[in-house]
Amino acid sequence: AQSVTQPDIHITVSEGASLELRCNYSYGATPYLFWYVQSPGQGLQLLLKYFSGDTLVQGIKGFEAEFKRSQSSFNLRKPSVHWSDAAEYFCAVGVPYSSASKIIFGSGTRLSIRP
Amino acid sequence: GAGVSQSPSNKVTEKGKDVELRCDPISGHTALYWYRQRLGQGLEFLIYFQGNSAPDKSGLPSDRFSAERTGESVSTLTIQRTQQEDSAVYLCASSWTSGSEQYFGPGTRLTVT
Numbered sequence: 001a002q003s004v005t006q007p008d009i010h011i012t013v014s015e016g017a018s019l020e021l022r023c024n025y026s027y028g029a030t031p032y033l034f035w036y037v038q039s040p041g042q043g044l045q046l047l048l049k050y051f052s053g054d055t056l057v058q059g060i061k062g063f064e065a066e067f068k069r070s071q072s073s074f075n076l077r078k079p080s081v082h083w084s085d086a087a088e089y090f091c092a093v094g095v096p097y098s099s100a101s102k103i104i105f106g107s108g109t110r111l112s113i114r115p
Numbered sequence: 116g117a118g119v120s121q122s123p124s125n126k127v128t129e130k131g132k133d134v135e136l137r138c139d140p141i142s143g144h145t146a147l148y149w150y151r152q153r154l155g156q157g158l159e160f161l162i163y164f165q166g167n168s169a170p171d172k173s174g175l176p177s178d179r180f181s182a183e184r185t186g187e188s189v190s191t192l193t194i195q196r197t198q199q200e201d202s203a204v205y206l207c208a209s210s211w212t213s214g215s216e217q218y219f220g221p222g223t224r225l226t227v228t
Contacts (some may be wrong), residue, residue: 032214032215034217036219043221044206044219049203066189102160105157105160106157
């Protein structure tokens, strides 16, 4: 079964600084990979996804993530954060086209922005 | 088309009462998921429906929890004899197929007093 780990519970960065949120997965093959954001009082929104192909994927709000098979990682990055990026970020892994599979979410990383 | 909808948006109930939460997925989505999110916590998987396959109930915390789905449409999550620890936001999500990206509803905030 697949699993996903987000080792950082809480990260604080200054506005305008770069950001990297870590995500590691465990699965025997290449899974589907996702990043979701949950802003305070808001629902979950898909930031980006990786299915296959180019390992660097671009998402909404200026985010990108890179799939590294050798490290079983799918880290989320943003070159310059804005105060509005303060939110909870969830990495998720799924197994494509398997009726026995489900999406598994990491425990989340809370991002705070320092003015 | 419309996104995933959930009702009610808020539910306050007394301990020991039964509650029923509803989820309307996006039309055509074959997969449907229920999650629980306690305050300040991550997503806790509850149950997963995929087409006509038997649901994956491995996340249901006790036999007080059950869920049904009619074909590839509406799903209801029922919690019997509610307890205070059941207080949480219950999120529903649907996707085109198993493993593809999920679209989340706004959630139902359940408060057990």
